[in-house]
Structures are given as C-alpha cells and as structure tokens.
Amino acid sequence: KAGVTQTPRYLIKTRGQQVTLSCSPISGHRSVSWYQQTPGQGLQFLFEYFSETQRNKGNFPGRFSGRQFSNSRSEMNVSTLELGDSALYLCASSFLGAGRPYEQYFGPGTRLTVT
Amino acid sequence: GQQLNQSPQSMFIQEGEDVSMNCTSSSIFNTWLWYKQDPGEGPVLLIALYKAGELTSNGRLTAQFGITRKDSFLNISASIPSDVGIYFCAGRWDTNAGKSTFGDGTTLTVKP
Numbered sequence: 001k002a003g004v005t006q007t008p009r010y011l012i013k014t015r016g017q018q019v020t021l022s023c024s025p026i027s028g029h030r031s032v033s034w035y036q037q038t039p040g041q042g043l044q045f046l047f048e049y050f051s052e053t054q055r056n057k058g059n060f061p062g063r064f065s066g067r068q069f070s071n072s073r074s075e076m077n078v079s080t081l082e083l084g085d086s087a088l089y090l091c092a093s094s095f096l097g098a099g100r101p102y103e104q105y106f107g108p109g110t111r112l113t114v115t
Numbered sequence: 116g117q118q119l120n121q122s123p124q125s126m127f128i129q130e131g132e133d134v135s136m137n138c139t140s141s142s143i144f145n146t147w148l149w150y151k152q153d154p155g156e157g158p159v160l161l162i163a164l165y166k167a168g169e170l171t172s173n174g175r176l177t178a179q180f181g182i183t184r185k186d187s188f189l190n191i192s193a194s195i196p197s198d199v200g201i202y203f204c205a206g207r208w209d210t211n212a213g214k215s216t217f218g219d220g221t222t223l224t225v226k227p
Contacts (some may be wrong), residue, residue, distance in 0.1 A: 030211050032213075033213030033214070033215075035217075039225045042217055042218075042219045042220065043158075043203065043217035043218070045213075045214045045215060048212065048214060049212075050213075050215035051136070055213070056209075056212055056213060056214040058214070071187075088149050090157050090158070090211065092157075094213060102146075102207075102212070102213075102227070103160055103163055104148075104160065104213060104215070105157030105160065106150075106155050106160075108155070108156050109156075109157050109221060
C-alpha cells in the first residue's frame with residue numbers, strides 16, 4: 001500500500017507570496033492532519049480534516065488555511081508569506097473507524113523556504 | 116496550553132548500549148505516541164500507548180504509559196547504528212483526533 005505523499009517536496013517562495021501544498025493520504029484513510037516543523041518551535045499542529053470538514057485547529061493565524069476533497073486528498077494554503085513561515089510542512093493521515101486505533105502516518109513533508 | 120518536556124535533548128552512546136528517554140506533561144493525555152524521524156523524512160510511528168500503565172514492546176523498543184497519564188518513557192535495548200535519529204514523544208487528549216502535542220525530540224547518536 002502506498003504511503004502518504006506530499007507535493008512538492010521543496011519550494012522556494014518570496015515574502016508576500018502565497019503557496020499551496022498538497023497531500024495524498026494512504027488509500028482508505030479519511031483523516032488528514034497538517035503540522036509545521038521548525039527548529040525553534042518543533043512540531044506544531046495546524047489543522048485536521050475529516051470528510052471534507054475541519055475537525056480541529058491549532059493556534060496559527062488565519063493566513064494558514066486548508067481544505068479536503070471528496071477523495072480525501074488535502075491541500076493547505078499559506079497567504080502573504082512571512083520569513084518565519086519557512087519550515088517543513090508535514091501531512092499525516094489516519095483511518096478513522098470504530099474499533100480501530102487512531103494512528104497517524106506521516107508523509108515526507110514539503111520543505112518551504114521563504115526569502 | 117499543553118506542553119511536553121522531553122529529555123534528554125541529545126544522547127551519544129556506544130553501539131550495544133541501552134537507551135532511555137522520557138516525556139513529562141503538565142496535563143494528562145489519553146494516548147502517548149513515540150516516533151522516530153530520519154533526516155529529510157517525516158516521523159515514523161514506533162509505538163502507540165492507549166492505557167495508563169500500559170507497557171508495549173516493538174522489537175528492541177519498549178515504551179510505557181505512566182500511571183498519572185502525565186508521562187511516558189521509551190527504552191531501546193542493544194542499540195545499533197541504524198537507531199540514529201530524532202525520537203519524538205507525542206500526546207493526545209482526544210484518542211480519536213488528529214491533534215497531537217509533540218515533545219522537542221531526543222537526538223540519538225550511536226558510535227560503532
């Protein structure tokens with residue numbers, strides 16, 4: 001079974017631009033979560049989507065948004081990029097169902113550099 | 116908000132030695148997770164713990180869910196060079212939700 005895939009793997013953007021990152025979960029997984037990883041703040045939860053609805057949200061400004069499509073694929077968008085948005089953005093998927101533990105499987109991440 | 120203190124921050128050990136790391140929280144969690152992350156990759160789930168007091172093994176790895184639900188530890192026995200990496204603990208309040216709080220990681224270096 002293919003793992004979580006994220007595209008692109010690397011991205012360089014200029015301050016003020018916007019960016020869209022994509023995540024394809026493991027087949028059959030309907031929950032997708034996004035995390036930001038930086039050396040200073042570590043791994044921080046951004047948001048979680050399930051069945052195209054946002055279920056949980058972390059403490060990030062409104063410039064960070066996401067969505068999930070009917071095939072469970074998810075995108076996250078960051079508008080008006082700031083230098084501090086440079087980070088590894090990780091997507092994690094999980095099967096959500098009765099009797100199954102909620103275990104997250106991470107993708108390789110998208111390395112975003114803002115200059 | 117919830118915070119996790121993970122220690123030690125880094126470890127330098129000889130191949131064959133045992134390793135122990137732990138996480139403590141200011142709040143209780145209902146799920147504890149341990150991940151390993153290699154450079155350029157996402158974290159890989161090693162062990163998931165769902166009950167206070169639970170002790171679970173995965174090969175040479177053993178992890179325990181603390182009785183108070185505010186701590187967890189991970190032991191690695193007979194370390195090998197491929198154990199090198201960053202180990203993260205994570206806690207979840209809602210067992211069936213994707214919001215996990217992560218520790219800052221323990222960087223493990225194994226000298227052959």
